[in-house]
Amino acid sequence: MMIIANNNGLILIRRNHLEERNWRDDTSYKFIFSFFGKSVYQTHYEDLTIHAGEFFIFNPNEPHKQLKVTQEKFLIEIEPEVVKEAAVQLGIEQPEPEFSAQAFRHPLISQWASFIHNYFIQQEAEELPANDLFLDNSVAQLTILLLQFGLGSHQKELPTIQTKTNIDIVINALKENYTEDWSLDQMANISGLNKYQFAHQFKEEKGISPYSWLQLYRLFKSQHSLINTDESILSIALEHGFKNISSYNRLFMKMYRKTPTEFRKIYRRK
Numbered sequence: 001m002m003i004i005a006n007n008n009g010l011i012l013i014r015r016n017h018l019e020e021r022n023w024r025d026d027t028s029y030k031f032i033f034s035f036f037g038k039s040v041y042q043t044h045y046e047d048l049t050i051h052a053g054e055f056f057i058f059n060p061n062e063p064h065k066q067l068k069v070t071q072e073k074f075l076i077e078i079e080p081e082v083v084k085e086a087a088v089q090l091g092i093e094q095p096e097p098e099f100s101a102q103a104f105r106h107p108l109i110s111q112w113a114s115f116i117h118n119y120f121i122q123q124e125a126e127e128l129p130a131n132d133l134f135l136d137n138s139v140a141q142l143t144i145l146l147l148q149f150g151l152g153s154h155q156k157e158l159p160t161i162q163t164k165t166n167i168d169i170v171i172n173a174l175k176e177n178y179t180e181d182w183s184l185d186q187m188a189n190i191s192g193l194n195k196y197q198f199a200h201q202f203k204e205e206k207g208i209s210p211y212s213w214l215q216l217y218r219l220f221k222s223q224h225s226l227i228n229t230d231e232s233i234l235s236i237a238l239e240h241g242f243k244n245i246s247s248y249n250r251l252f253m254k255m256y257r258k259t260p261t262e263f264r265k266i267y268r269r270k
Contacts, residue, residue, distance in 0.1 A: 002124050006132050009139035010077040013120060018069040028077040029099070030058040031142060033113040037070030043101075045257060050103045053110060054207050057099035057150055074117055078143055086143045087154065094267060097147065097154040100255040102216070105207040106149045107161055112142060151216070153256070153267055156224045158217040166191040167205050170198075171213075178217055179241035184210065218242060219251055226260055227268045233260045 002013040009028070032039065032050060039050040042065040050056045058064055060080055066073070080096065087095040116138055149159040157175075162168060170191050174182065187210050188198035202210045222240040225231055231239075237248035237260075252260045 002120060004120065004135055005077075006135055008079055008082050008136050010075075011116070011120060011135065011138070012073065012075045012077075013117070013124075014069075014073040014075075015071070018071075018073060019067070021066045023063055023065045025061050025063045026058075026077065027060050028079055029060060029083055029146075031076045031078065031146065032056050032058070033074050033109075033117075034070070035074060035113075035117065036072055039069045039073070040067040041065065042067050045101070048101065048103065051207065054103040054105045055109055055113070055150075056103045057146060057152075059098055074113065076116075076139065076142060078139055078146075082139060082143055083147070086140065087147055090144065090147055092147060092154045094154040097152040098256060099146070099150055099152040101257065102151050102255060103207065104151055106159060109142075109145050109149055112145055116142075151220070151255075153223065153263070155220045158213070158220045165205065166193060166198075167202050170202075170210070174214055174217065178214065178221065179239070181241075181243075182211075182214060214241075215247075215251055216255075219248075219255065222248075223263075226264050233264075236260070 001016060002011075004011045032041075033055045034050040034052050037052050041048050041050075041056075044063055047067065048056065052070075083097070084095045087097060119134075147154065149161075151158070160168075160171060160175075170187050173190050174187070184195045184199060187202075188195040191198045191201075193201065199210060202213070206213055208216070218241045222236050225236045225239070226233075229236075233248070234245045237245050242248040249259055252258065252263060256263055258266075
């Protein structure tokens with residue numbers, strides 16, 4: 001096991017005690033990245049799974065229990081003040097963001113995690129002392145990446161990165177027409193793949209199904225209206241492509257453990 005800590009955060013790499021552990025509700029943000037397979041955590045709402053190549057962020061004081069981790073646990077804790085300072089410097093309207101309850105993947109965060117992981121594994125192998133400057137810079141870099149590409153209350157739309165794959169051609173079309181009632185066949189036609197190939201490739205690249213991606217994109221697009229206008233919840237839901245308020249409420253509860261009305265009360269600008 002390897003633990004490196006200072007006042008701004010902590011990096012942990014553990015290869016033992018990977019089965020069920022005690023409940024935790026730490027005061028820090030906790031970034032967990034899965035390199036080797038499924039990691040399973042229990043919360044008071046539901047069990048969550050982080051697949052290989054995905055990350056998840058627990059918010060401060062969010063109760064959770066580690067049930068299973070494949071081969072190795074890679075975790076970074078970030079103190080709330082570090083997140084708040086970075087959010088202010090980035091001009092984010094919500095300096096204390098709440099990250100949503102969704103495992104996600106993003107290539108830039110994957111690249112960062114791989115570099116930091118390999119660096120500290122090498123440090124451990126060579127028995128070199130911890131470097132506070134490197135740790136501080138690493139935590140600061142991760143914080144900026146999570147604020148830019150992590151899913152949370154501060155986002156105005158679902159973070160993506162542009163490539164030249166068939167999947168991203170579809171994503172561009174979904175972004176431009178996200179309020180439309182898309183079918184899997186329509187998405188697949190744009191990609192040039194049959195719908196089975198398309199669904200499989202989409203899940204492999206983005207970590208979620210095409211329809212789930214579209215629903216998440218709709219939700220994050222709606223957050224700006226929810227926080228900054230007095231429109232009714234029903235109007236906002238329908239304007240952003242949801243068929244009814246029930247599906248909008250269900251997705252909000254899954255992402256934030258609160259209704260859109262509760263979300264609005266907490267995050268609307270005063």
